[in-house]
Amino acid sequence: MTLNSHFGVICLYKLIYIKRLNGGIMRKLSKLILALSFVVSVTSSAFAVTVASWGGAYTDSQKQGYGDPTAAALGIDINWVDYSGGLSEIKAQKEAGAITWDIIDVFAFDTINGCDEGLFVKFDFDKDFPAAPDGTPASEDFFAPMPSECAVGNILYSWNYAFDTRAFGGKEPKTIKDFFDTKKFPGKRAIYKSALTNLEIALAADGVNMGKGGELIYKRLEEEGGVERAMDKIKELCANDNCVFWSAGAQPPELLVAGEVVMATGWNGRFFNAEVGEGAPIKQVWHGQGLDYEYFALVAGGPDEANAKKALAMMTNTEMLAGSAKYIAYAPYRLSSLDIIKANEPWYKDGKTEMMPQMPTSPQNTKKYFLVDPFFWADNGTEIGEKWEAMKAGL
Amino acid sequence: MSSETKQILTTDGIPLELSLKKAERKNKIKAFLLVTPLLLFLFITYVFPIGEMFTRSVDDKMVTNMLPKTFKAMEKWDGKELPPEEVFAGFYFDFKVLVENQTQGKLGQRLNKEKNGFNSIVKKLMRQIKRNKIDETVSIKEQIMKVHKRWRTVEYWQAIKRTAPPYTMAKYLKGMDMYFAPDGSIAQVDEDRRIHRILWLRTLEIALFVTIFCFLMGYPIAHLLATLPMKYSNLLMICVLLPFWTSLLVRTASWMILLQQQGLVNDFIVMIGLVADDNRPTMMYNKVGTYVAMTQILLPFMVLPLYSVMKTISPSLMRAGKSLGGTPFVAFWKIYFPLTIPGIGAGCLLVFILAIGYYITPALVGGASGTLISNQIAYHMKATLDWSFASAMGLMLLSGVLVIYWIYNKLVGVDNIKLG
Numbered sequence: 001m002t003l004n005s006h007f008g009v010i011c012l013y014k015l016i017y018i019k020r021l022n023g024g025i026m027r028k029l030s031k032l033i034l035a036l037s038f039v040v041s042v043t044s045s046a047f048a049v050t051v052a053s054w055g056g057a058y059t060d061s062q063k064q065g066y067g068d069p070t071a072a073a074l075g076i077d078i079n080w081v082d083y084s085g086g087l088s089e090i091k092a093q094k095e096a097g098a099i100t101w102d103i104i105d106v107f108a109f110d111t112i113n114g115c116d117e118g119l120f121v122k123f124d125f126d127k128d129f130p131a132a133p134d135g136t137p138a139s140e141d142f143f144a145p146m147p148s149e150c151a152v153g154n155i156l157y158s159w160n161y162a163f164d165t166r167a168f169g170g171k172e173p174k175t176i177k178d179f180f181d182t183k184k185f186p187g188k189r190a191i192y193k194s195a196l197t198n199l200e201i202a203l204a205a206d207g208v209n210m211g212k213g214g215e216l217i218y219k220r221l222e223e224e225g226g227v228e229r230a231m232d233k234i235k236e237l238c239a240n241d242n243c244v245f246w247s248a249g250a251q252p253p254e255l256l257v258a259g260e261v262v263m264a265t266g267w268n269g270r271f272f273n274a275e276v277g278e279g280a281p282i283k284q285v286w287h288g289q290g291l292d293y294e295y296f297a298l299v300a301g302g303p304d305e306a307n308a309k310k311a312l313a314m315m316t317n318t319e320m321l322a323g324s325a326k327y328i329a330y331a332p333y334r335l336s337s338l339d340i341i342k343a344n345e346p347w348y349k350d351g352k353t354e355m356m357p358q359m360p361t362s363p364q365n366t367k368k369y370f371l372v373d374p375f376f377w378a379d380n381g382t383e384i385g386e387k388w389e390a391m392k393a394g395l
Numbered sequence: 396m397s398s399e400t401k402q403i404l405t406t407d408g409i410p411l412e413l414s415l416k417k418a419e420r421k422n423k424i425k426a427f428l429l430v431t432p433l434l435l436f437l438f439i440t441y442v443f444p445i446g447e448m449f450t451r452s453v454d455d456k457m458v459t460n461m462l463p464k465t466f467k468a469m470e471k472w473d474g475k476e477l478p479p480e481e482v483f484a485g486f487y488f489d490f491k492v493l494v495e496n497q498t499q500g501k502l503g504q505r506l507n508k509e510k511n512g513f514n515s516i517v518k519k520l521m522r523q524i525k526r527n528k529i530d531e532t533v534s535i536k537e538q539i540m541k542v543h544k545r546w547r548t549v550e551y552w553q554a555i556k557r558t559a560p561p562y563t564m565a566k567y568l569k570g571m572d573m574y575f576a577p578d579g580s581i582a583q584v585d586e587d588r589r590i591h592r593i594l595w596l597r598t599l600e601i602a603l604f605v606t607i608f609c610f611l612m613g614y615p616i617a618h619l620l621a622t623l624p625m626k627y628s629n630l631l632m633i634c635v636l637l638p639f640w641t642s643l644l645v646r647t648a649s650w651m652i653l654l655q656q657q658g659l660v661n662d663f664i665v666m667i668g669l670v671a672d673d674n675r676p677t678m679m680y681n682k683v684g685t686y687v688a689m690t691q692i693l694l695p696f697m698v699l700p701l702y703s704v705m706k707t708i709s710p711s712l713m714r715a716g717k718s719l720g721g722t723p724f725v726a727f728w729k730i731y732f733p734l735t736i737p738g739i740g741a742g743c744l745l746v747f748i749l750a751i752g753y754y755i756t757p758a759l760v761g762g763a764s765g766t767l768i769s770n771q772i773a774y775h776m777k778a779t780l781d782w783s784f785a786s787a788m789g790l791m792l793l794s795g796v797l798v799i800y801w802i803y804n805k806l807v808g809v810d811n812i813k814l815g
């Protein structure tokens with residue numbers, strides 16, 4: 001593909017300029033450029049694996065944590081490109097017959113869809129991925145089973161909430177019920193703009209027993225009237241203009257620091273950056289958190305599938321995954337990676353912050369939690385999305 | 396040429412008319428060749444994708460090809476109660492082929508768009524078949540119904556039946572919160588799911604008001620720009636253009652900082668005692684925020700066409716109007732304003748069309764009302780991969796714009812648009 005585009009550019013160049021000028025020097029020059037562009041494109045694309053990820057601090061953590069070490073160890077180039085999520089781009093690349101990405105960083109929901117659409121390569125986990133240092137096979141070393149055969153776990157992040165420590169004078173919200181209790185903790189709330197995870201915490205706050213990993217929550221949601229019950233709880237919280245709906249991950253800490261809201265749901269990595277990195281007056285609450293996953297998927301028929309597979313196996317091994325937690329407060333998907341962090345505290349790049357208490361999967365943070373269920377959302381996402389928007393329109 | 400006049404010949408004896416035509420034709424071909432690249436470009440980047448979008452929005456061949464036996468058996472089924480054994484059997488054998496080819500995932504995806512909840516029951520059935528759990532010698536209906544309770548629910552079979560025709564307008568109906576009922580009539584979706592009509596109206600409302608606000612603010616600015624002496628107007632022009640050179644997100648975020656309840660504007664009006672501290676008005680995360688941010692972002696698109704038209708209006712016209720006895724207002728209304736209509740038309744159309752497709756800014760500053768129809772299109776493009784529905788809504792949006800263009804043409808006339 002790179003070859004073709006270079007060729008196209010040069011041909012165009014030749015047509016436009018050479019025909020008009022027709023000078024000897026120009027012709028020689030154009031030949032030189034043409035030859036050069038071939039050389040450059042061949043060398044740059046031969047051993048390079050392209051990974052599409054979300055950009056920002058997250059991609060930085062991936063690059064520094066395991067991308068660069070893997071590239072150095074295998075002697076291949078790993079290029080990181082930014083994308084904004086979803087499968088539309090890779091689907092378009094495939095339909096056009098010009099796939100340019102080898103690996104994508106995707107949500108659980110997308111790995112299921114992408115696998116069904118035949119966009120990704122299926123794995124045999126124990127064969128394709130190395131075992132933990134103590135010999136535990138890969139499939140047992142993962143924190144949770146993969147949602148599809150096309151996904152390999154990368155990190156776990158949390159949908160938790162944080163509050164403004166200046167807001168309640170001494171009193172501190174501690175549970176997910178407190179988030180919905182506007183009498184005890186008056187003030188505005190910020191919640192995610194769509195239904196994902198909001199329905200879960202609404203039911204939990206309404207007194208539904210979460211069960212192990214939130215199983216019972218999803219059971220209630222699938223039952224008749226379950227979704228409506230959750231939405232009523234949200235309506236109650238958000239009546240009288242009491243809610244701000246955030247759409248970008250940077251918003252929740254920003255809204256808290258500005259004093260615009262007193263509590264906000266958000267991604268723990270963002271809260272961590274504000275709290276530890278910038279010393280913002282906020283504090284995270286882990287009770288009732290939703291654990292969500294981020295995966296890598298290998299694109300079927302990508303430009304360099306063989307090397308990409310090698311690189312992927314290395315990037316998701318125990319040491320490499322632990323490496324990314326040095327730069328961001330997301331938990332490595334492998335349980336054995338946590339041992340490395342524990343043994344080498346303080347693990348954070350500043351050399352003084354302990355990372356274990358910041359990991360969404362560490363025991364003190366998983367007393368009450370639910371695992372975001374990608375199957376539930378893959379099944380019901382569209383319909384609930386419509387109901388959610390209709391509910392919001394009536395607020 | 397009338398036949399009575401004698402033909403004029405060129406020096407080599409060919410009628411002048413013919414030879415002129417020949418020369419003309421050459422020129423015409425040359426001219427056409429000159430614009431061919433542009434035409435080709437327009438075709439490739441405009442006509443072709445829109446055609447592609449249309450086919451995508453009505454094409455539903457995939458399921459038709461995947462489940463031939465099912466649909467054959469369904470022809471006799473009235474769609475009111477659970478289908479008979481033949482339909483189940485037909486579906487089972489169709490589905491088995493898909494499982495063998497590993498394409499059942501696509502079917503699950505597609506059917507899930509028709510009726511939520513299909514994805515997982517298709518997977519469940521697939522696992523049963525892979526484990527050889529279905530005995531083909533006894534009733535297949537009974538066995539499939541045991542796999543999951545949804546396979547016993549008639550709505551799911553009705554949904555399969557709806558996907559039978561290879562071409563369908565169902566996506567367009569869905570965009571209007573309607574669907575084909577089992578008896579073939581058009582019905583409304585449940586009340587708690589009627590969202591698209593709300594979003595269409597909201598999108599129109601926001602685009603309309605932003606256009607009006609842009610006009611109200613842009614007109615005086617453009618007038619100033621056109622009439623001030625050069626050294627001031629240049630500075631003003633830079634002020635108008637400056638937002639152009641700033642990132643969209645930066646501009647949106649700045650408005651958030653300014654207008655939020657604990658923001659600078661609110662702090663200021665509390666400080667000067669206009670409102671009480673505990674009674675700060677909400678100007679962000681609602682429609683007010685959307686209007687303010689979008690108006691500022693789109694303002695240059697109104698000012699520039701207006702400015703370029705106003706620049707061509709001679710100041711002596713206004714003076715003439717006044718010297719003929721008109722008050723400044725009458726002179727403005729009777730002379731100046733009508734001359735600026737081409738610019739107003741261009742500016743308003745430009746702003747309106749840009750506003751109608753906007754969604755990032757409203758999503759960030761609009762709060763509960765921040766979802767517009769374009770968000771929905773993006774959602775189906777990216778998350779659900781329902782490209783046919785996204786295409787259908789995209790075309791509906793496009794035809795909406797064309798209708799407005801048509802109305803504009805009727806009222807004002809398209810020839811009257813002037814960008815400069």
